[in-house]
Amino acid sequence: MDAIVYTARAKAAPALGEPIVVARELAFTVASTAGEVNILRGVSFDIAPGEAVGIVGPSGSGKSTLMMLLAGLERPTAGTVRVARHDLGALDEDALARFRRAHVGVVFQAFHLIPTMTAEENVAVPLEFAGRRDAFSRAREALAAVGLAHRLCHYPAQLSGGEQQRVALARAVVAEPALLLADEPTGNLDLANGAAVIDLIFDLRARLGTTLVLITHDPALAQRCGRIISLADGRIVSDRRVG
Amino acid sequence: MDGALLSAPSRVRTAEAEGALFAIAWRFARRELRSGTPGLRIVIACLALGVAAIAGVGSLASAVLEGVRSDGRRILGGDVEVSLGSRPAPPELRHWIAAREGQVAEVVEMRSMLVAETGARERLLVELKAVGPTWPLYGEARVGGESAVFAALAPRGGLPGLAAEPLVLARLGLAPGDQVRLGEALFRVVGAIEREPDRVASPAALGPRVLIALDALPASGLIRPGSLVRYDYRIRLPDGVDPEGFVRDLRAAFPDGGLRVRTYAEAAPGVVRFVEQTALFLTLTGLTALLVGGIGVATGVRTWLQARQHTIATLKCLGAPARLIFATYALQLGVIAALGIGLGLVFGAAVPVLAAVGLARVLPVPLAIGLYPEPLALAALFGVLAAATFALWPLARARDIPAVALFRDEVARSQPRPRWPVLLVNAGLALALAGLAVAVAQDRRFAAAFCAAAAGTLLLFRVAAAGLAALAARAPHHLSPALRLGLANLHRPGASMALILVALGVGLSTLASVAMIEGNLRTQVTETLPGRAPAFFFIDIQSEEADRFDRIAASVPGVDRIERVPSLRARIVAVNGVPAEEVRATEDTAWALRGDRGLTYAARPPDGARIVAGSWWPEDWRGEPVVSFDARLAAGWGIGVGDTLTVNVLGRDIDLRIANLRLIDWRSLGLNFTLIASPGLLEAAPYTHIATVYAAPEAEVGLLRAVTDAMPNVSAIRVRDALEAVNGLLGRIGAAVSATGSITLVAGALVIAGAVAAGRRRRIRDAVILKTLGATRGQVLSAYLVEFGAIGLFAGLIAALVASAASWAVATYVLRADWVFLPGTLGLTVAACTGLAILFGWMGTASALRAKPAVWLRNE
Secondary structure: OOOOOOOOOOOOOOOOOOOOEEEEEEEEEEEEOOEEEEEEEEEEEEEOOOOEEEEEOOOOOOHHHHHHHHHOOOOOOEEEEEEOOEEHHHOOHHHHHHHHHHHEEEEOOOOOOOOOOOHHHHHHHHHHHOOOOOHHHHHHHHHHHOOOHHHOOOOHHHOOHHHHHHHHHHHHHOOOOOEEEEEOOOOOOOHHHHHHHHHHHHHHHHHHOOEEEEEOOOHHHHHHOOEEEEEEOOEEEEEEEOO | OOHHHHHOOOOOOOHHHHHHHHHHHHHHHHHHHOOOOHHHHHHHHHHHHHHHHHHHHHHHHHHHHHHHHHOHHHHHOOOEEEEOOOOOOOHHHHHHHHHOOOEEEEEEEEEEEEEEOOOOOOEEEEEEEEEOOOOOOOOOOEEOOEOOHHHHOOOEOOEOEEEEOHHHHHHHOOOOOOEEEEOOEEEEEEEEEEEOOOOOOOOOOOOOEEEEEHHHHHHHOOOOOOOOEEEEEEEEOOOOOOHHHHHHHHHHHOOOOOOEEEEHHHOOHHHHHHHHHHHHHHHHHHHHHHHHHHHHHHHHHHHHHHHOHHHHHHHHHOOOOHHHHHHHHHHHHHHHHHHHHHHHHHHHHHHHHHHHHHOOOOOOOOOOOOOOHHHHHHHHHHHHHHHHHHHHHHHHHHHHOOHHHHHOOOOOOOOOOOOHHHHHHHHHHHHHHHHHHHHOOOOHHHHHHHHHHHHHHHHHHHHHHHHHHHHHHOOOOOOOHHHHHHHHOOOOOOOOHHHHHHHHHHHHHHHHHHHHHHHHHHHHHHHHHHHHOOOEEEEEEEHHHHHHHHHHHHHOOOEEEEEEEEEEEEEEEEEOOEEHHHOOOOOOOHHHHOOOEEEEEOOOOOOOOEEEEEOOOOOOOOOOOEEEEEHHHHHHHOOOOOOEEEEEEOOEEEEEEEEEEEEOOHHHOOOOOOEEEOOOOOOOOOOEEEEEEEEOHHHHHHHHHHHHHHOOOOEEEEHHHHHHHHHHHHHHHHHHHHHHHHHHHHHHHHHHHHHHHHOHHHHHHHHHHHHHOOOOHHHHHHHHHHHHHHHHHHHHHHHHHHHHHHHHHHHHHHOOOOOOOOHHHHHHHHHHHHHHHHHHHHHHHHHHHHOOHHHHHOOO
């Protein structure tokens, strides 16, 4: 991977010592034909600004649901979650959208790029909605930072899987969010591309000082985070610092 | 896979191998059809709608024409009708008919003023019909509740009876027993005309119908030398006598050119012509709906095949040749098309039944309800050709795309054009579709022009769509997010903008064109013409009363101008020796060879006359009879100065050499005559005068009373009433045409609905991602509204342009009038287009806004 040049920008952050994520007794239940399913059962934790937290656990343990709650894409059935001093439970749908574009970047396993937009357009979208006049110039910078300056006008279908995930990563960090959520970002990639993407994630995180929450099945990847929260059956079974 | 298919050399395909391939294709097709037709309902609906429109129009027209044919005797009032114009039948003709045991019903028709002898003595122009004791020969008439009409009209209390249409009784405030005046005679009102079986054969054109007994006519004093009266003799032949043979014998016995004879097979030629011309236009409008629906077929088939990419790719990977793929899906589409066409035929065949219920009071003749195979077969053939034309391209592309490319996304997949043989076949199918429309049309030139205009409009909108995409691609980046995203959606890969623009635009172009043409016609009738039209036409002014008429009319305050000319009725019986029925005339000029024409004579050309060929005769001309003729009729008949017209005047054939040609402006509503003869020949013939009087509107009532009180035999045609009647007719025609044209809009709506439904998943996914990235619902909605609003606005502007062009062409070349710009109609078109597009966009977007992101974003 070529050296990445990315201009760090000062970003307002929660007051020193105040957690960027505060979750208290988070619960999430869905109704099914077989009855209610408790996906999360009273999860509580704090995450400090700049931390890198790995969320691990078997399939069905509630990892992705937890990430959805932190991003404001789902509403908890019970409990509270505050991110960057925003009580997500008190925000309506539009307020959550504004919250996300200002404070949260999300990288999905399936990339979720808009197929009919070019790489440049995909990356510019969050800044456009924020009304930034420099959205496209910033997008070009972000793509250059992930090594895709030569792919600005390509559509997702014209990119490899690794390139698509790098575009998604550029999109997630272009607004310099306080919190970066990555849900199995290497799940659809081969080993080499996956490693490259992970290196990019951690590198960008270090440069921007972004808080990272990384969901992964890979224990080795989780070890790169400074802290690992293990989920099982909707509960935190361990929360430990590593390294 | 069948080894025969794989091993057979490509150039050596035995019939057996072809049969085996077809059998496999049919097997695969049946398996896929087992899962139903979820992706092809729009295809079925589009085909069904277009076919139903064409089948419905054809079936209804056939039902009307069959009704005319099968009920011809009743409609005509006899097996044969003999008319001598304004002459009664000579005794020898009556004897000839009687000798052949023909039963005769004599009918005399003319216009007259009916004056109520009660109250304010209101008066009304009526179409008077005097009938003999044997009338009607077929069918039943009823007046005042009695079917023995002649007896009901017999004198009581010294006054003969008179029946009138309910409109007359209402307008004049009459009730049974009241007295009215016709000419110089008083009549007793017996009641309303409830049934007049032969009404269609001799329709009441300028006024409502009034019925009296024939023997009461002389006392009215309305029949005078030169009066505009028509004598018809309806004949009922003995059983077994062939009417055609009777007519041949009659013409041979009486070769007099003034005799007009028709059998019951030609009972209502005007109705037949109207039905055929209307059916032509409505069929072409239905074809336009089918063309628009064809876009839906193409889109639906393409979407359906895209959903089967994996299946097709899998089959190809497993060794299926491209021909098998093509055959498999072509067979499925054939079944679907048959379903759609079948549905359309069922609905179309039911139209006569629905019309019999819904339009019974409007239709001039009763419908012959039944199944008419010919129009149904024609509609089915149109449906098959349209389905093949629009489905071939996507089928061929699915056939030709390499298997590996089918696994890529819609953006990356190469979209090759079909090979040139397919393009040729596609072009051939399109030409066959247009050719069929032209071949079966009564007026092939009109049909060809219509097809060209329809194709041109489709192409125009397609080009406009490309233009809009190019414009949108140049939108600057610094616009608001909603505006930029909305405009960007117009030119994204796979965008349905072109489809929506074409479907919406063609539909509204049709409706807007009808509205603009109707608006121009109405403006002519209600504004332009009345501005320069006279207040009245007065007819049947006897020569000895002419000067008195002038004095009476001039004495009424508010009268500006009086123009009066002698008037006779003449029938053109030959042109350069060729009998009138054999003259090759254009469709728009053939009318002058049918029926009587106005004839006058003059020493000087009329004021404002435009002579475009030849020259006027000297004032004292007494040489061979010459005539000034209508230049447009001459052009339509291929004749000119020096040619000869033979006209029959009061039973006498007169040859008139054309001395000059005039360009007549009929819109002036002045005293225009097709034929103006030189003086010296017609003065001795019995003629009346016709006059126009220009007066202020407030003077009309007084003028009417003054003239008709002093001269009861003179009839007055109030121009304002005539124009109002025309306006009303235009309104009804416009409504009928608009109703049919709206089918095109419905077809367009189906196409748009299909496009919106096809893109629904993509829109939801995109909306979810946008909301995840920070877009509020308002921003997402605004982007879609900008997208659809731009499409609608652009489509509306193009539709307004098309409607303006169409109405200009009709105004300039058909009406020969100044085109009128109607900003209200055009504005409504643009607004309707924009509103409809936004509505469709909203319907397709609402679910996208409600979608929960987590459901779409989960990995598990």
